[in-house]
Amino acid sequence: MDTALNELKETVTDALGASVLDTQLELGELSIVINREDIPRVLKYLRDDVNCQFKILMDVCGVDYPEREERFEVVYHLLSLIHNFRIRVKTSTAGDPVPSVVEVFSTAGWFERECWDMYGVPFSGNPDLRRILTDYGFEGHPLRKDFPLTGFVEIRYDDEKKRVVYEPVKLT
Numbered sequence: 522m523d524t525a526l527n528e529l530k531e532t533v534t535d536a537l538g539a540s541v542l543d544t545q546l547e548l549g550e551l552s553i554v555i556n557r558e559d560i561p562r563v564l565k566y567l568r569d570d571v572n573c574q575f576k577i578l579m580d581v582c583g584v585d586y587p588e589r590e591e592r593f594e595v596v597y598h599l600l601s602l603i604h605n606f607r608i609r610v611k612t613s614t615a616g617d618p619v620p621s622v623v624e625v626f627s628t629a630g631w632f633e634r635e636c637w638d639m640y641g642v643p644f645s646g647n648p649d650l651r652r653i654l655t656d657y658g659f660e661g662h663p664l665r666k667d668f669p670l671t672g673f674v675e676i677r678y679d680d681e682k683k684r685v686v687y688e689p690v691k692l693t
Contacts, residue, residue, distance in 0.1 A: 523546070523549075525604070525606070526546055526549070526550075526551050526606065527546065529551060529572070529573070529604075529606060529608075530544055530546060530551055530553075532570075532572050532573070533551075533553060533567070533573070533608075534553075536566060536570065537553075537555075537559075537563055537566065539556075540555055540556050540559040540562070540563055541553055541554070541555060542554040542555065542556065549607075550607050550608070550609060551606070551607075551608050551609070552608070552609040552610075552611060553608065553609070553610055553611070554611045554612070554613075555610055555611065555612050556612070557612045557613065557614055557617070557619055557620070558620065560595075560597075560610070560612055560619060560620050560622060561620050561621075561622050561624065561625055563610060564578075564597065564599070564610065564622050564625045564626065565625045567599055567608065567610070568599075568625060568626070573601060573604075573608075574601045574602075574603045574604060575599035575600060575601045575606070575608055576600075576601065576602065576603075577599065577600040577601075577602065578597065578598070578599055578622075578626035578628050578629055578632070579598040579599065579600050579607075580596075580597075580598040580632060581595065581596070581597050581598075581622075581629055581632035581633055581635075581636055582595075582596050582598075582632070582635075582636060583595055583596070583636040583639060583640035583642055583664065584596060585640060585664065585665050585666045587666045587667060589613070590615065591613035591614055591615045592615060592616075593613065593614050593615070593616065593640055593642050594611055594612070594613050595611070595612050595613075595614065595619050595636060595642060596609060596610070596611050597609070597610040597611075597622070614642060616641070616642070616643075617643075618643040618644060618645035619642060619643070619644050619645070620644070620645055620646060621633055621644040621645060621646035621647040623646070623647055623648065624646070630647060630648070630649060631653065633647050633650065634647070634649065634650060634651065634652070634653040635653050635654060637650055637662075638652045638653050638654050638655055638662065639654065639662055639663060639664040639665075640662050640664055640665055641661075641662035641665060656676055658676065660673070661673075673689075673690050674687045674688060674689055674690060675687070675688050675689075675690045
């Protein structure tokens, strides 16, 4: 397996050249770090190339590293059923828009919405970038490390009062 992954690593780095900033091979998975602007082109290559065939986008998630200059990392998890490989594609942003990949993987729309909702990372070109897990009136992005633990309110329908009520929420 490691030999095949090393061959995949060489194939990908040779084909993508300067778009690949770093590679790691750990625990039977290949991770590559990519320039933010190149994400759609790189994912299209990984999907379409005969040596890759990563046809399934399993997840797009965010990671918050407040100490970094580009504090947010967007991570794409891809699966190739034909080659039985997984690959992790990473890029960083300081909050600048990341190009959407909904044209490459239609399922990315929901994942990008979740990443925006939870971390505040915008995706340029996403046709429906709105909240998906929090209420539409929710302020902030709850998985950011600087998100306050108290001071927010919960909006819910109170059946006894027959109206919407606002109640303070304590997350500690």
